[in-house]
Each structure stands twice: as structure tokens, then as C-alpha cells.
Amino acid sequence: xxxxxxxxxxxxxxxxxxxxxxxxxxxxxxxxxxxxxxxxxxxxxxxxxxxxxxxxxxxxxxxxxxxxxxxxxxxxxxxxxxxxxxxxxxxxxxxxxxxxxxxxxxxxxxxxxxxxxxxxxxxxxxxxxxxxxxxxxxxxxxxxxxxxxxxxxxxxxxxxxxxxxxxxxxxxxxxxxxxxxxxxxxxxxxxxxxxxxxxxxxxxxxxxxxxxxxxxxxxxxxxxxxxx
Numbered sequence: 001x002x003x004x005x006x007x008x009x010x011x012x013x014x015x016x017x018x019x020x021x022x023x024x025x026x027x028x029x030x031x032x033x034x035x036x037x038x039x040x041x042x043x044x045x046x047x048x049x050x051x052x053x054x055x056x057x058x059x060x061x062x063x064x065x066x067x068x069x070x071x072x073x074x075x076x077x078x079x080x081x082x083x084x085x086x087x088x089x090x091x092x093x094x095x096x097x098x099x100x101x102x103x104x105x106x107x108x109x110x111x112x113x114x115x116x117x118x119x120x121x122x123x124x125x126x127x128x129x130x131x132x133x134x135x136x137x138x139x140x141x142x143x144x145x146x147x148x149x150x151x152x153x154x155x156x157x158x159x160x161x162x163x164x165x166x167x168x169x170x171x172x173x174x175x176x177x178x179x180x181x182x183x184x185x186x187x188x189x190x191x192x193x194x195x196x197x198x199x200x201x202x203x204x205x206x207x208x209x210x211x212x213x214x215x216x217x218x219x220x221x222x223x224x225x226x227x228x
Contacts, residue, residue: 020164021205025151028168031203031210036147039221041174042131042140043189044228046087046096047120049139051106055127057096057120057139058105059083066102066116082188087120089184095126108137125180131224138228143189146225147175149196163206165213171196194227 021027047059061067061084062077072080090096099119106112122130129142154168173196186192201214212218 019208020159021157021166021208021210023154023157023166023168027210028151028154028170028203029148032170032201032212033148035212035218036172036221037145037176039146040224041143041146041191041195042224042226043143043185043191045130045139045141046083046090047118049132049137050119051108051110052104053119055122055130057087057122058103058115058117059087059120060115060117061100064100064116084118086185086188087118089182089188090120090126090180092184093126093180093182095122095124095180097121097123125178129178129180140226140228142178143181143185143191143227144174144177146172146221149173149175152198157205160204163204165202165204167200167202169198169200172199173197190227 045057047057050056050058060080062070062072062080087096087098091098097120099121100117101119102114102116103119104112104114126141131140131142133140148170150171152169152171155166157164157166174191199217201212201217203210204213205211
């Protein structure tokens with residue numbers, strides 16, 4: 001019986017037909033993860049990039065004595081305070097060094113101004129994970145890479161011509177987290193609110209070789225995922 005089965009599979013191959021694949025979660029992960037792993041996940045930085053010094057972010061601090069006379073809009077004040085809390089999370093990983101005081105700086109249009117707050121010096125391993133985005137006037141940090149965190153479901157393969165096709169749904173999150181990441185950074189960066197995302201795709205198997213057939217999605221994950 002076993003020999004007959006092997007001969008039957010061999011005959012199917014010679015006829016150009018694909019044997020019906022037996023899908024499982026590991027196979028689905030092996031199918032999509034090599035594509036996802038090429039996509040870097042980039043999170044926002046706290047503050048704004050300095051125009052006067054590389055690898056430095058600037059951040060105004062409403063709590064400093066020199067800013068007590070300023071009338072902040074509640075939303076503006078909250079924004080600065082949230083960025084400060086986010087920056088402190090990086091400080092705990094010893095990759096952002098605070099320098100507090102009154103500083104001269106240039107704005108996005110290269111106009112000089114003075115502010116009371118902090119200069120945040122990017123240090124350690126965070127330096128190599130820093131991405132400058134001049135078109136956005138922002139800085140980002142490479143947190144990790146996209147990957148499947150869960151295989152939610154997959155359909156039974158259906159014959160289509162000489163091939164078999166099937167649908168599958170996975171949750172895509174971030175893996176290979178950098179060693180400077182910590183729970184506060186993940187929470188305050190917004191990663192936990194956005195990822196994992198549920199994605200439904202289609203697969204095709206031919207001659208025991210399977211592939212994802214979703215050109216638009218594959219093209220989209222060839223670019224970094226910006227989480228800001």
C-alpha cells in the first residue's frame with residue numbers, strides 16, 4: 001500500500017499535478033516570515049531633531065522654572081509632558097542622556113530661537129538604530145522586525161488547475177526587539193496599541209512548493225513600517 005502511494009505521488013508529479021498539501025501553523029509561518037523579516041519596524045523618537053548637532057533631540061519642559069510664565073494650551077502642555085515621559089523611558093535603558101538648561105536652537109525653517117528644556121543625547125546601541133527622516137522633519141528608532149505572532153486560521157487547500165490554493169489569516173507583530181527596548185518604551189511608543197495586526201492572505205502550492213500570492217502586500221512590506 002505504501003509503495004502504491006509513493007508511485008501515485010510520483011505519477012502525479014510526472015503529469016504536472018501537485019499533491020494536495022497538508023497545512024499546519026509551522027508551515028504557514030515558514031511561508032510568510034521570510035518576507036516579513038525584511039521589514040524593519042521604526043518607532044517615533046521623543047522630542048525633535050536638533051538642527052545644530054547630530055544625534056541630539058530637543059524637548060521643551062513646561063515644569064522648569066523658566067517656563068512657569070508661559071501660558072501653555074492644555075493640549076500643548078500635555079504633548080510636552082508625554083514626550084518627556086517617553087524620553088525618560090529611553091533614559092532608563094541608558095541610551096538617552098539628558099542635558100537640562102536654556103539652549104539656542106534653529107527651527108524647521110532654520111530660524112533661531114531659545115528654549116528651556118532638555119537636549120537628549122542619543123548614545124550606546126541606540127545610535128546605530130537611529131533613522132533620520134528629513135522629509136518629515138523627524139527621527140525614528142529601529143525597534144525590531146515584522147513577524148507572525150499567531151496563525152489565526154487557514155482554509156483547506158482547493159484544487160485550481162494544476163495547483164492548490166488556500167487562504168490564511170495571521171497576526172503580524174514585531175520580533176527581534178532591540179536590547180534597549182523595555183516595557184515602557186513599547187507602551188509609550190504606541191506599538192502595543194497598533195500591533196499585532198490581523199492580515200488575511202492567499203497561498204498557492206505547486207509541485208510541493210508553496211508561495212504567498214499577494215503582490216500588493218508583499219510590496220508594502222518591502223518598505224519600513226513607520227509607527228508614528
